[in-house]
Amino acid sequence: MSAHDAPGNALSSWMRGDGPSSDVVLSSRIRLARNLSDVPYPPRMDRAAAEGVVARVAEALRGWVDESGRPLRIVRLDALSPLERQVMVEKHLTSPAHIRQAVGALALSEDESISVMINEEDHVRIQCLAAGLQLRPALDRALRLDSALAERLPWAFDAEWGHLTTCPTNVGTGLRASVMVHLPGLAMANQIQGILMTLSNNGMTARGLYGEGSQAVGNLYQISNAQSLGRAEGEIVQRMEEAVRQLADRERSVRERLLNQMGETLKDRIWRAYAVLAHARRISSAEAMELCSLLRLGIDLHILPQLDAKVFNELIVATRPAFLQHWTGQEAGPDERDIKRAALIRAALRRAEARAS
Amino acid sequence: MCEECGQRPATVHVTRRVNGHQTEMHLCAQCAMEKGEIGPLMQSPAWMLEQFLSALGGFGPGSPSAAPAAAPARPGAAGRCPACGLPFQEFARTGMLGCANCYEAFRRELGPAIRRIHGAARHVGHRPPDGPAPRPVAGTRGLAGAAPSPGAPESTAERVARLRAELQKAVAEERYEDAARLRDEIRALTKE
Ligand SMILES: [Zn+2]
Ligand SMILES: [Zn+2]
Numbered sequence: 289m290s291a292h293d294a295p296g297n298a299l300s301s302w303m304r305g306d307g308p309s310s311d312v313v314l315s316s317r318i319r320l321a322r323n324l325s326d327v328p329y330p331p332r333m334d335r336a337a338a339e340g341v342v343a344r345v346a347e348a349l350r351g352w353v354d355e356s357g358r359p360l361r362i363v364r365l366d367a368l369s370p371l372e373r374q375v376m377v378e379k380h381l382t383s384p385a386h387i388r389q390a391v392g393a394l395a396l397s398e399d400e401s402i403s404v405m406i407n408e409e410d411h412v413r414i415q416c417l418a419a420g421l422q423l424r425p426a427l428d429r430a431l432r433l434d435s436a437l438a439e440r441l442p443w444a445f446d447a448e449w450g451h452l453t454t455c456p457t458n459v460g461t462g463l464r465a466s467v468m469v470h471l472p473g474l475a476m477a478n479q480i481q482g483i484l485m486t487l488s489n490n491g492m493t494a495r496g497l498y499g500e501g502s503q504a505v506g507n508l509y510q511i512s513n514a515q516s517l518g519r520a521e522g523e524i525v526q527r528m529e530e531a532v533r534q535l536a537d538r539e540r541s542v543r544e545r546l547l548n549q550m551g552e553t554l555k556d557r558i559w560r561a562y563a564v565l566a567h568a569r570r571i572s573s574a575e576a577m578e579l580c581s582l583l584r585l586g587i588d589l590h591i592l593p594q595l596d597a598k599v600f601n602e603l604i605v606a607t608r609p610a611f612l613q614h615w616t617g618q619e620a621g622p623d624e625r626d627i628k629r630a631a632l633i634r635a636a637l638r639r640a641e642a643r644a645s
Numbered sequence: 646m647c648e649e650c651g652q653r654p655a656t657v658h659v660t661r662r663v664n665g666h667q668t669e670m671h672l673c674a675q676c677a678m679e680k681g682e683i684g685p686l687m688q689s690p691a692w693m694l695e696q697f698l699s700a701l702g703g704f705g706p707g708s709p710s711a712a713p714a715a716a717p718a719r720p721g722a723a724g725r726c727p728a729c730g731l732p733f734q735e736f737a738r739t740g741m742l743g744c745a746n747c748y749e750a751f752r753r754e755l756g757p758a759i760r761r762i763h764g765a766a767r768h769v770g771h772r773p774p775d776g777p778a779p780r781p782v783a784g785t786r787g788l789a790g791a792a793p794s795p796g797a798p799e800s801t802a803e804r805v806a807r808l809r810a811e812l813q814k815a816v817a818e819e820r821y822e823d824a825a826r827l828r829d830e831i832r833a834l835t836k837e
Contacts, residue, residue: 323745324745325745326745327744328729328743328744329729329741329742329743329744329745331739331741331743332729332731332743332744409741428826431771431826432830434771435774438773438774439774443773444745445772445773446748446768447768448766448767448768449748449759449767449768450768450769450770450772451768452742452745452748454741454742455694455740455741455742456697456740456742456755456758456759456762457693457694457697457740457762459748459759459763459768460763460765460768460769460770461768461770461771463770514693515762515763515764515765516763517759517763517765517766517767517768518763518764518765518766518767518768518769519765519769519770520769520770520771520820520822520823521770521771521822522770522822522825522826523822
């Protein structure tokens with residue numbers, strides 16, 4: 289993979305659709321926020337200081353290799369086109385705030401499961417991604433990289449408040465652990481609000497992944513820890529994994545019940561979603577997300593045996609506006625995008641069916 | 646801007662369908678909570694920040710109701726961080742600190758707000774190697790003598806020795822999470 293391939297492939301390997309509890313938990317993400325003690329934080333640093341941070345972090349990463357024995361590749365943001373940067377955001381390799389920075393860089397592992405954002409809101413944000421429910425392994429990998437960097441860089445650290453982040457909402461561990469979950473069953477059963485409330489009473493936050501505020505598109509939610517100070521990383525992650533496992537059990541039992549109580553109606557909705565995705569000539573991002581959610585439910589309930597879970601992740605990333613534009617290789621307008629999106633979806637479904645047969 | 650109070654930024658967007666008629670509301674997190682539109686902890690990072698700023702005690706943009714009517718001027722509140730020059734007032738507006746030393750400069754103002762949003766006041770968990778001195782000033786002088794000469798790659802034997810020392814320290818300090826991780830790391834290295 290070269291730096292320029294990263295925006296081109298729809299799927300990073302961590303998004304291939306497997307992993308523990310992958311029928312409900314699509315992916316796990318760990319983020320550790322770190323800062324240098326001797327440089328102003330990103331909101332207050334000048335260009336020279338920002339360049340200095342990029343150089344020092346890149347130097348500190350030299351010689352470090354991931355589990356597969358490969359080094360991270362440093363990609364400067366200004367070496368990417370605006371569109372390529374947006375695609376990196378849609379692939380969750382970086383953030384909207386990061387790509388707005390004047391001087392920033394990204395260190396990526398070959399499989400795109402590790403990305404280090406340099407000069408985001410904090411000087412360094414280590415991010416590890418994994419398929420399914422794998423917060424603990426992702427945390428271990430992130431801490432391993434953090435330990436290596438901490439030997440070479442003077443982290444801003446305080447005996448009382450731990451890692452000193454730019455925003456005090458992240459102090460302590462600097463940890464944000466998140467899982468992306470797909471909850472079509474609980475959504476159909478109108479149980480989402482109650483679930484979100486329960487999670488929130490247990491120190492977690494939940495929000496719709498692509499929608500605004502509490503609205504979710506495609507029944508995709510991101511659940512994260514709310515507090516970063518006062519509990520060890522391992523404990524934060526363990527509590528979350530337990531809660532998410534319970535949530536997944538509940539989603540599964542609701543799906544079972546839906547299938548028993550309204551089997552034919554549910555099957556009809558799923559096959560209709562499939563039919564539209566397989567044949568439509570024009571489709572909006574929102575409609576595609578909704579139908580993909582039903583498609584995924586059909587795959588998990590073995591109603592659509594001709595498809596595998598991978599196609600869902602492929603479609604979710606590939607139907608986002610910037611990726612689509614990158615894929616089509618031209619500056620497409622919204623109407624043209626809807627036509628291209630439909631074509632892309634049809635092609636992906638044909639490929640998936642060829643894989644299965 | 647929030648449709649209810651007209652004071653805070655709208656961070657919660659509620660869509661309702663009543664008799665096929667769609668209405669939208671744009672609220673700040675606080676008004677959304679008071680109207681029962683969101684649960685107490687369905688917090689976006691923006692919401693957490695808003696809570697933090699209001700916990701700063703009336704210096705933030707939010708929550709006039711949360712601030713005592715005549716809050717006495719506090720020493721740090723008019724000041725600046727001596728290291729980076731960030732005025733406290735600017736921090737109270739943005740929630741972004743300017744450098745590591747800001748935490749020292751505004752320690753008294755930050756303490757209660759940090760405790761309120763995290764429900765804790767003390768870090769537990771991973772630490773940089775060497776651990777901090779009892780009360781370090783995370784200032785702009787760098788971390789003297791903390792890192793081994795950068796660039797010199799560590800041999801496996803050196804690494805194991807260092808990890809063993811860290812393990813002992815972790816056990817002594819009752820950081821069992823860290824101890825378990827170090828033990829596993831040592832095992833993995835000595836198995837090879
Ligand atoms: Zn309001
Ligand atoms: Zn400062």
